[in-house]
Amino acid sequence: MKKRSARIYYVSFLLVILGFVLYAFVKTFNENLLYYRSPTQLVNGNFPDNYVFRIGGMVEQGSLIRVSGTKKVSFNVTDFNNKVLVKYDGILPDLFREGQGVVIRGYLQNNLFVAEEVLAKHDETYMPPEVKESLGLTEDGKYKTMESITQ
Amino acid sequence: MIIEIGYVGHFLLLLGLMNCIILLSPKVLTNSNISQEILFSASKLHFPIILISFLCLITTFVGEDYSLDYVSKNSNSSLPLIYKISAAWAGHEGSMLLWCVVSSFWMFLASVYSSNLYKRLRVNFLAIMGILNLGFLLFVVATSNPFDRNMTIPLDGNDLNPLLQDFGLIVHPPMLYMGYVGLSVVFSFAVACCFEDDFKKEWAQWIRPWVLASWAFLTLGIALGSWWAYYELGWGGWWFWDPVENASFMPWLMATALLHSVIATSEKGIFKSWTILLSIFTFSLSLLGTFLVRSGILISVHSFANDPSRGVFILFMLIALIGGGLLSYALNSKKFIDDSDVRLISKEGFFLLNNILLVTATFTILLGTMYPLFLDILGLEKISVGVPYYNAVFVPLMIPLILLVGYVPILLSRTSIDSQLVQLFIIFVISIFLSFIFSVQSILFFIGIFSTVWIIANILFDFYRSSDNSVKIRRRVGMYFAHFGLAIFIIGASVSESNKIEKEFTLEIGETKKVGVFDYRFENLKEFKSTNYDAVIASIIVSKGDRFITEINPEKRLYHSSDSPMTEAGINGRLDRDLYVSLGNMVSDNKWSMRIYDKPLIRLIWIGTIFMILGAIFSIRFKQSKIYE
Numbered sequence: 001m002k003k004r005s006a007r008i009y010y011v012s013f014l015l016v017i018l019g020f021v022l023y024a025f026v027k028t029f030n031e032n033l034l035y036y037r038s039p040t041q042l043v044n045g046n047f048p049d050n051y052v053f054r055i056g057g058m059v060e061q062g063s064l065i066r067v068s069g070t071k072k073v074s075f076n077v078t079d080f081n082n083k084v085l086v087k088y089d090g091i092l093p094d095l096f097r098e099g100q101g102v103v104i105r106g107y108l109q110n111n112l113f114v115a116e117e118v119l120a121k122h123d124e125t126y127m128p129p130e131v132k133e134s135l136g137l138t139e140d141g142k143y144k145t146m147e148s149i150t151q
Numbered sequence: 152m153i154i155e156i157g158y159v160g161h162f163l164l165l166l167g168l169m170n171c172i173i174l175l176s177p178k179v180l181t182n183s184n185i186s187q188e189i190l191f192s193a194s195k196l197h198f199p200i201i202l203i204s205f206l207c208l209i210t211t212f213v214g215e216d217y218s219l220d221y222v223s224k225n226s227n228s229s230l231p232l233i234y235k236i237s238a239a240w241a242g243h244e245g246s247m248l249l250w251c252v253v254s255s256f257w258m259f260l261a262s263v264y265s266s267n268l269y270k271r272l273r274v275n276f277l278a279i280m281g282i283l284n285l286g287f288l289l290f291v292v293a294t295s296n297p298f299d300r301n302m303t304i305p306l307d308g309n310d311l312n313p314l315l316q317d318f319g320l321i322v323h324p325p326m327l328y329m330g331y332v333g334l335s336v337v338f339s340f341a342v343a344c345c346f347e348d349d350f351k352k353e354w355a356q357w358i359r360p361w362v363l364a365s366w367a368f369l370t371l372g373i374a375l376g377s378w379w380a381y382y383e384l385g386w387g388g389w390w391f392w393d394p395v396e397n398a399s400f401m402p403w404l405m406a407t408a409l410l411h412s413v414i415a416t417s418e419k420g421i422f423k424s425w426t427i428l429l430s431i432f433t434f435s436l437s438l439l440g441t442f443l444v445r446s447g448i449l450i451s452v453h454s455f456a457n458d459p460s461r462g463v464f465i466l467f468m469l470i471a472l473i474g475g476g477l478l479s480y481a482l483n484s485k486k487f488i489d490d491s492d493v494r495l496i497s498k499e500g501f502f503l504l505n506n507i508l509l510v511t512a513t514f515t516i517l518l519g520t521m522y523p524l525f526l527d528i529l530g531l532e533k534i535s536v537g538v539p540y541y542n543a544v545f546v547p548l549m550i551p552l553i554l555l556v557g558y559v560p561i562l563l564s565r566t567s568i569d570s571q572l573v574q575l576f577i578i579f580v581i582s583i584f585l586s587f588i589f590s591v592q593s594i595l596f597f598i599g600i601f602s603t604v605w606i607i608a609n610i611l612f613d614f615y616r617s618s619d620n621s622v623k624i625r626r627r628v629g630m631y632f633a634h635f636g637l638a639i640f641i642i643g644a645s646v647s648e649s650n651k652i653e654k655e656f657t658l659e660i661g662e663t664k665k666v667g668v669f670d671y672r673f674e675n676l677k678e679f680k681s682t683n684y685d686a687v688i689a690s691i692i693v694s695k696g697d698r699f700i701t702e703i704n705p706e707k708r709l710y711h712s713s714d715s716p717m718t719e720a721g722i723n724g725r726l727d728r729d730l731y732v733s734l735g736n737m738v739s740d741n742k743w744s745m746r747i748y749d750k751p752l753i754r755l756i757w758i759g760t761i762f763m764i765l766g767a768i769f770s771i772r773f774k775q776s777k778i779y780e
Contacts, residue, residue, distance in 0.1 A: 025544060029518070032540035036533035054535065071657055071735060071744035090655055091735035091744050094385075094716045 034105065043082040047108050055084060055113060056103040064098055077102065077113070088115040096120040157219050160207030161298035164248075167200045167255070168292060171285035175278060187274055191262055194277045197284060198252075198259035205252045208297055209239045218304045221245060221297040227310035227712045229683040237321040238311045244297035246324055250441070251287050253328040254335060258284055261336050261361075268357070268778050275346055279339035286468050294461045310712035313684070319379030323372060327399060330369025331437040334406060336361045338434035338476060341427045345479040350487050353778050355417035355426060360771045362413055362430075366406045367767040373399050374760040385718040385733040387653065387748040389756060392541040397520045398440025401513050405433040408509040410767075415502045422499075424487040425506070431480055435473040436513070442469060443524075498562065501555055508552045515544045550598055553641065556634050557605035560613035563627070578608045589646055589751075599645025606638035633766025636759045643755025652749040660741040667749040669730065670694050674702075676741075684708045684717075689743070691721065691732050705732045705745070729753050 035053040037045065042055060060083060063076035071090060075098075076083040086104060096102065096118060106115040174193035208221075212235045217223040225242040226235055240249040258280045265273050291297075314320075340358050344350050376399065381389040390396065409429045416426045442465040493499045519536040526532045561571055582601040591597050610631045617623045652667040663672040674690040686708040693700040705721035720733040728751040735744030 025515070028540055028543045029536070032537035032543070034535045034537050036535070066738065069657065069739045069742055071655065071738060091746060094718055 036103075039077055039079045039082040039084045042084055042108075042113075049109055050107050052105065052107050052116070054103055054105045055086075056101065057084075059096070059098050059100055059102055061098045077104065084113050085111075086113045086115050088118055090115075090118070092118055093120045156207050156210045156214065157216055157298055157300075160204045160211070161296070163200050163204035163207065164288070164292060164296070164298065167197060167204065167251075168285070168288050170197050170200055171281055171288060174281040175285065187270065190274060190277055190281075194258050194262040194281060197281075198255040201248075201252050201255040201288075205239070205248055208245060208248060209236055212236060212239050215308070217306070217308055218301055219297070220299045220301045223301055223305050223308045225311055226308040227683070228307050229712065230311060230316070231682060233321070234311055234316045238315075239297075240324055241311055241315045241320065242297075244291070244295045244299075246328075247287070247291050247295045248297050249324060250328050250332065251284070251291055253325070253332045254284050254287055257332050257336050261339070267776065269780050271780070272343055272347060272778070275343035276340050279342050280335065283335050283339065283472065286472060290461075290464060290468060294464050307712070310683075310710065313708065313710045313713065313715055313717040314383060317379065317383055319375055319383065323375040323379055326368055326375055327372030330365050330367075330372050330406075331399075331402065331441060333361065333365025333368055334402065334430075334434040334437050337365065337409070337430045341430035342476050342479050344427060345483040347780070348486060350416070350423040350427060351778075352417050352420045353776070355413050355423075357778055358430075359413050359417055360773060362406065362410055363767045363771045366403075366410055367764045369399070369403050369406060370760055370764050370767070373403055374757055374764075378757055381753075382720055382722055385720045385746070387720070387731050387733070387746065387750065389753070392519075392538045394443075394520050395440075397516050398443060399437075401516055401520075402433055402437035402440060404509050404513045404516075405429065405436055408506045408513075409433050411502045411505050415499050419491075419499060421489060421491050421493065422502070422506075423489060424484050427487060428480055428484070429506070429510075431473075431476040435476065436517075438469060438472060496562070501559065501562065504555055505552060508548055512545055512548045515548070516541065519544075546595065550602070553602040553637070554605065556637060557602060557609050559630070559634065560609040564613050564616055566612075566616075574609065574612055578604050581608065589650060591649070593649065596645050596649040599641055599649075603638045603642040603645075606634055606641075610635055629766050629768075629770030631766070632769055633763045636762025636764075636766055638759070639755050639762055640759030643752050643757075643759055647750045647753035647756065650751050651753075653746070654748075655735075655744070655746050657738050657742055657744045664747070666747045668695060669700060669749065671732070671747055673743070676743075679706075681708075683712065684710045686719075687734075689721070689732075689734055689745075693723065693730060701730070703730060703732045705734045707734045707736075724754060726754055727751065 037047075037053060037055050039055065039057050047053070055077060057077040057079045060076035060078045063083075065074050067073070072088070073092065074085060074087045077086050078084075086106070088104075088106075097120075100120055103119045104113065104115045105117040105119075106113050108114070170193055174190055174197065211219055211222050212226050213232065215222075215226070215228055215235075217226075221242060221244045225245070226238045230238065238245075240246045258277070261280055262277055265276060268276065337358055340354075340361070344354060373396075376396070377389045380391070381387065409426070412422050412426045412429055415422045493503055495504070519540055523534050523536060526534060561574070566574070578601070582597070582604045585600050585604065586597055589596070589600065591600065613627070614624065614631075654664075654666045656664060658664055658671075658673045660673050660675060663670050665671075670693070672692045672694070674692050677688045677690070679686045679688050686706045688704050688706045691703045691705065693703060701723045703721040703723050706719035708717040708719060709715070710717060718733050718735075720731055722732075723730040728749060731746075731748040731750060733746045735746065738744050
C-alpha cells in the first residue's frame with residue numbers, strides 16, 4: 001500500500017511538471033506565430049497598433065522615397081487592390097526594387113506600417129508564394145486575369 | 152562535338168536507371184548465388200555510371216552548351232571557370248543529380264565494405280540501398296532532368312545567382328549531401344536488420360563507423376552553410392532558424408542521438424529497438440528536409456527556383472521510402488524488445504537522457520517548421536514561426552544536456568564525491584572569474600560560460616588523472632575532442648550573441664564613427680571592374696585611440712548579366728573578435744548607409760565544429776570481423 005501511494009505522488013508530480021512544461025511550450029509557440037496579411041486584408045481588417053505581423057505584396061512603381069542623407073525610406077506595398085504605406089529606417093536588401101515582391105515584418109502605427117525587417121528574395125524572378133497569392137497570380141507567376149493588373 | 156556530351160550524360164543516366172533495375176530484379180526473382188553476384192557488382196557499377204553522367208553535365212557547363220535548359224538557366228559565358236563548374240550543382244536539377252552521385256558513392260562503399268556480413272543480411276541491405284538509388288534516379292529522370300533540352304538555343308545563359316558565386320557554396324552542398332545520404336547506409340542497414348531474428352551487438356558495431364562518418368560530413372556541411380551565411384548574406388548572423396537550416400539541423404540532432412545510442416547497443420546490447428527506429432527516423436528526416444526544400448513548399452532564402460509540380464512525386468517517394476522503413480520496423484519490432492534495466496546515473500542512463508533531450512529538441516523544431524506548412528496546405532492561415540520560439544524552446548532543452556556532457560568524465564572515472572565537490576568548486580570560481588571578464592549580464596550567458604568551463608575542466612581533470620593510462624585516454628580521445636568542440640562552440644555562441652555590438656548608420660567619406668571601443672573612418676571609395684561584375688570598394692580605417700588597427704574593405708557589386716547588386720561584407724577576423732562592415736547604399740553624394748558589427752569570439756563557433764568533426768573521425772574504428780547470423 002505504501003509503495004503504491006508513493007507511486008501516485010511520483011506520477012502526479014511528474015504530471016504537474018509535464019503540464020507546466022507543456023503550458024509554457026504552447027504559450028511560447030503561440031506568442032511567436034507571425035501572421036501574414038495582404039494589403040487588402042490590412043485595409044479591411046482591424047489591427048491593434050504595435051501588433052507584429054507580416055505583410056507582402058509588390059513595391060509600387062514610383063512610390064519609393066528615400067530621405068536624402070539618412071537611411072530612412074518609405075514606399076507603398078500593393079496587391080493591386082489596396083496599398084499600404086510602409087516606413088523603414090534601415091538598410092534595404094540588395095534585391096529590393098520597385099515592382100518587386102517583398103515580405104515585410106512590422107507593425108501598424110497611425111495607419112502606417114512600420115517595418116522591422118524587409119525581405120526581398122535572392123532571385124530576381126522569384127516571388128514568395130504568399131505574395132503571388134496576394135497579387136492574384138497563378139503558381140507559375142502568370143497573371144490569372146487581366147483584371148488583377150488593371151485594377 | 153560538345154553537344155553530344157549532353158546526350159552521353161543523359162544516356163548514362165538512363166543506363167544507371169537500368170542498372171538499378173538489374174540490381175533489384177535478381178533479388179526479386181531468385182536468390183541463387185549468381186544473382187547475388189550480379190547484385191554485388193551492380194551496386195558497385197552504379198557509382199561510375201552516375202559519376203560519369205555528372206562529369207558530362209559539368210563538361211556541358213564548361214563547354215557553354217546552352218542547348219541544355221539547365222545550363223542556360225544557371226550559367227553564363229562571362230562566368231569564371233570555377234563557377235561554371237560549380238554551377239553544375241547550384242540549381243535544382245544539378246543538385247539532385249549530385250545527390251544521386253553521392254548516393255551511388257555510398258552504395259559503392261557499402262558494397263565494398265559489407266563483404267564481412269553474412270549473405271542474407273548483405274543482400275537485403277544492398278537491395279534496400281538499390282531501391283533508394285532507384286527512387287532518387289527516377290525522381291531526377293522524371294521530374295528534374297538536367298539534360299532536358301531547350302526548344303530554341305539561347306545565345307548566352309541567364310547567369311548563376313551572384314550569391315552562389317562563392318567558394319562556400321561550391322563545397323557546402325556536396326558535404327551536406329555526403330552527410331544526408333551517408334545516413335541512407337544506416338537506414339538501409341537498420342531496415343535490413345528488421346528482417347533478421349535479432350539485432351546483435353556486433354551489428355551495431357558494424358554500423359557505427361557509418362554513423363560517425365555521416366555525422367562528420369553533416370556537421371561539416373552545416374558549419375560551411377552557416378559560415379557562408381555569415382560572410383555572404385551581409386547580416387552578420389550565423390544561424391537564422393530558417394526552415395531550410397532546420398531541415399539540415401533536425402537530422403543532425405537525430406544523428407547525434409543515434410551516435411550515442413548505437414554505442415550503448417554495441418557495448419551492452421541494449422536499446423536495440425530504439426537504435427533501429429532512430430536510424431530510420433534520422434534518414435527520414437534528411438529526406439523530408441531535402442525534398443521539402445526542393446519541392447518549393449518551404450518558403451525561405453534557399454528556395455532559389457522551384458516548381459511545385461514536383462511535389463506530388465516527392466510526396467509519393469517520401470511515403471514509400473519512409474513508410475516502407477517504418478512499416479518494416481513496426482512489423483518486426485517485437486523481436487528486438489529487451490527489458491533490461493538501466494540505472495539513471497550510468498553511462499547507459501546518460502545515453503538515454505541524451506536521446507530523450509535530443510529527440511525532444513528535434514520534435515520542437517519539426518513542429519515549428521511543419522506547422523505553418525500544414526496550416527497553409529489546409530488553407531487555414533498563413534503564418535510563420537518567429538525566431539524567439541526556437542531560442543526559447545531549444546536553449547532550455549540543451550542546458551541539461553550540456554551539464555550531462557560535462558559530467559561524463561566524472562562518471563567514467565568514478566570520482567569520489569569529495570573530489571567531485573572540489574572540482575565543482577574550482578569550476579565555479581573559474582566561471583565567475585570569466586563572467587567578470589565578459590561582463591555577463593544575463594543568467595543564460597552565465598550558464599553558457601559555466602557549461603563551457605564545466606565541460607573543458609572535467610575533461611582536463613580526467614586527462615590529468617588517467618595520464619598514466621594511455622589505453623584509456625586513446626579510447627576516450629574522440630569523445631573528448633567532440634565534447635571539447637561543443638564547449639568551444641557554446642562559448643563562441645554565447646559570447647558573440649551576448650556581447651555583440653550591431654550598429655546601422657550613415658557615414659560620409661572622411662567621417663569617423665565610434666562603435667564599441669573602435670573608431671571607424673570612411674577613408675575612400677574605389678571602383679573596380681571584374682570580368683562579370685563592377686564594384687565599388689570602400690576603405691574603412693579602424694583605429695583605437697591613435698593606434699591603427701586594420702583596414703576593412705566592404706564591397707558593393709553589380710553583376711552584369713542579371714543586373715543584380717550584391718553586398719560583399721568586409722571582415723577583419725581574429726580569434727578574439729570579428730569586425731564586420733557591410734555597405735548599404737549611397738544615400739547622398741559621398742554618403743553611404745552601412746552596418747558595422749563587432750562580434751567577439753564568433754570564430755569559436757566554427758572552430759568548435761572543427762573539433763567536433765575531428766572527434767568523430769578519431770572515434771571511427773574499422774573492425775572487419777566476420778558477422779554471422
